Amino acid sequence: MSITDDAPTREQDVARKGSPVGRRVVLGMLGVGAVGVALGRPAQEAIQSTVSAIAPGLGGIVPAAGGFRIYTVTGGYPSMPVEDYRLEVTGAVANPLSLSFADLADLPQTQMTKDFQCVTGWRVDDVPWSGVLLRDVLIAAGANTSQTALRFFSFDGAYTESLTMGQALRDDVLVASSMFGKPITREHGGPVRLYVAPMYGYKSLKWMSGIEVVDEVVPGYWEVRGYDIDAWVGASNGRNDAPIV
Amino acid sequence: MDVTTHPSSSTPGRLQRFSRAERYLHRSIAALTFVLIATGAALFLPSISVLVGNRPLVSNIHVIAGFVLPVPIVLALFSRAFRKDIETLNRFSPGDWRWLRSRERRTGRIAVGKFNAGQKLNSAFTLGWILVMLATGSVMFFNAYFPDDIRTGATFVHDWLTLLVVVVVGGHIYMAMNDAEARVGMRTGEVSTKWTQREHAQWANEVSC
Numbered sequence: 001m002s003i004t005d006d007a008p009t010r011e012q013d014v015a016r017k018g019s020p021v022g023r024r025v026v027l028g029m030l031g032v033g034a035v036g037v038a039l040g041r042p043a044q045e046a047i048q049s050t051v052s053a054i055a056p057g058l059g060g061i062v063p064a065a066g067g068f069r070i071y072t073v074t075g076g077y078p079s080m081p082v083e084d085y086r087l088e089v090t091g092a093v094a095n096p097l098s099l100s101f102a103d104l105a106d107l108p109q110t111q112m113t114k115d116f117q118c119v120t121g122w123r124v125d126d127v128p129w130s131g132v133l134l135r136d137v138l139i140a141a142g143a144n145t146s147q148t149a150l151r152f153f154s155f156d157g158a159y160t161e162s163l164t165m166g167q168a169l170r171d172d173v174l175v176a177s178s179m180f181g182k183p184i185t186r187e188h189g190g191p192v193r194l195y196v197a198p199m200y201g202y203k204s205l206k207w208m209s210g211i212e213v214v215d216e217v218v219p220g221y222w223e224v225r226g227y228d229i230d231a232w233v234g235a236s237n238g239r240n241d242a243p244i245v
Numbered sequence: 246m247d248v249t250t251h252p253s254s255s256t257p258g259r260l261q262r263f264s265r266a267e268r269y270l271h272r273s274i275a276a277l278t279f280v281l282i283a284t285g286a287a288l289f290l291p292s293i294s295v296l297v298g299n300r301p302l303v304s305n306i307h308v309i310a311g312f313v314l315p316v317p318i319v320l321a322l323f324s325r326a327f328r329k330d331i332e333t334l335n336r337f338s339p340g341d342w343r344w345l346r347s348r349e350r351r352t353g354r355i356a357v358g359k360f361n362a363g364q365k366l367n368s369a370f371t372l373g374w375i376l377v378m379l380a381t382g383s384v385m386f387f388n389a390y391f392p393d394d395i396r397t398g399a400t401f402v403h404d405w406l407t408l409l410v411v412v413v414v415g416g417h418i419y420m421a422m423n424d425a426e427a428r429v430g431m432r433t434g435e436v437s438t439k440w441t442q443r444e445h446a447q448w449a450n451e452v453s454c
Binding site for chain 1: 289291295299300335336337339341365366368370373377381384388393397399400401402405406408
């Protein structure tokens with residue numbers, strides 16, 4: 001074996017030290033990662049529709065399969081026994097109400113199957129919701145619909161939300177008591193939560209305990225923190241998601 | 246130039262396998278990876294989220310651990326032994342390919358060097374996932390600066406790569422559980438010559454002549 005002053009050629013280098021497989025693995029992973037980022041949105045949608053067709057329950061265990069990611073604004077997930085639950089409807093109403101879970105069940109029930117779109121990007125397709133239209137609750141309370149707005153309160157003590165009266169009277173805004181055909185679980189905001197179908201998920205207040213009819217929009221928890229007050233899916237918060245119909 | 250050809254060991258019958266810097270590096274990466282997987286699980290899996298709560302705190306710990314993760318690697322680059330081992334880990338000899346394909350790779354019939362091909366792939370995979378997770382995690386953290394498609398794509402990669410990382414880290418721990426002397430090597434830096442001759446015969450020859 002002769003030693004020259006020349007730098008070894010690539011071939012000699014590989015022959016002596018072996019091929020740089022480690023470097024190729026790292027660069028390959030970076031490449032696959034970049035492709036994954038570029039194609040991730042359609043890929044995620046394809047995976048979600050496949051998984052929901054084959055194993056509908058999987059998204060509840062692994063959100064990457066198309067399920068909810070569970071958020072809370074407080075340190076924990078508040079819990080309330082159904083028998084203790086009350087929904088207070090106050091403010092500019094003819095009959096202030098304190099509705100138990102059973103009282104809500106006695107009001108006209110509405111079902112809808114619609115997507116849930118989070119402002120952070122994830123979307124759960126075709127969630128079956130049921131409960132009472134917010135409009136029907138307002139009618140039951142004799143709300144003054146010439147008022148401007150509503151405030152919503154959570155029994156977690158921190159989460160608040162807002163809607164204009166016009167938004168609240170839509171036929172896709174639900175005081176929801178059931179998801180996927182079952183009572184709403186604690187982590188999803190049970191026993192009763194709001195579901196504002198056409199808006200980003202943060203408008204769908206969890207653990208709802210109060211509705212107040214007021215004369216001006218008071219920004220809610222997330223709106224104080226920079227999110228849009230009118231949170232239309234695909235037309236707010238700088239996002240381009242498909243609207244929920 | 247040949248620094249580690251004659252690894253000195255304080256104990257007779259034992260060989261120096263990992264320097265102090267490498268052991269600290271391994272411990273730091275292991276501890277941070279554990280924190281990242283635990284906090285990641287609490288952020289990601291609804292059943293664990295509900296048990297743990299405290300989402301903002303968990304999220305902060307996850308983000309901090311993630312950004313700290315590359316620091317021990319950069320610091321370890323000051324160690325000459327680590328740089329030498331990186332070079333060894335990076336290069337695949339024809340024997341490594343043979344070892345990977347062979348059904349007899351655990352019998353010791355194919356003499357392997359300081360690291361076997363599986364260890365080489367694991368180290369490359371580790372660096373790879375750290376970089377990809379750092380990049381996609383940064384997009385998720387600094388999300389205001391990225392368009393929706395990139396955010397969703399980064400979340401997609403971060404989610405699915407997590408599952409792969411958990412499987413590979415689990416396999417790594419499983420292999421270590423079955424090899425007490427390998428664990429001693431990572432804990433003390435030294436391994437027995439007997440173990441070395443069985444598991445890394447070619448390295449044993451290189452270092453004992």
